[in-house]
Amino acid sequence: MILDSLGPRICVMGPSNSGKSTLAAAIGRARGLTPIHLDQLYHLPQTNWQPRPPEEFIALHDEAIVGASWVMEGNYSRCLPQRLARATGFILLDAATATSLLRYVRRSWFERDRPGDLEGSRNSVRWAMIRHIAIVTRENRRRYKELFDRISLPKIRLATTRELERFYRSERLGR
Secondary structure, three states, X not given: OOHHHHOOEEEEEOOOOOOHHHHHHHHHHHHOOEEEEHHHHHEOOOOOOOEOOHHHHHHHHHHHHOOOOEEEEOOOHHHHHHHHHHOOEEEEEOOOHHHHHHXXXXXXXXXXXXXXXXXXXXXXXXXXXXXXXXXXXXXXXXXXXXXXXXXXXXXXXXXXXXXXXXHHHHOOOOO
């Protein structure tokens, strides 16, 4: 399945640090879709990743999905039903836990101005996030795979780093 078959409103989901933000930004540039990073809607800017009040986040999310075209990355399952109702396509990333941990450390220590960053925040390695990636993500992976199997939207699952790299090349997506 090629990217064009996913239509003008694409959901990108997957475990933390699986490449969702980078992929959404690349798709946005290549296809003229507005990239929407749910972490930026969920957290208050100029904070150290402090969450917004839930009703404020949901309002921002629901306002964003009304748009005619977008590529939205992030999970936030409380808003997933309305997001999938508007989506025309779905991409599931499934990077290995070791890959996600490596990416987390690399982006926390070495990367600045990456897609999906929160304005005014500082990335740092935190034990809570390491625990989330190493432990909580296992259950999330199972749920994401079940969701992928159930949805009837045009969809693509990229289960390895090699598959993701191949997708970037075949769709001529730049980073």
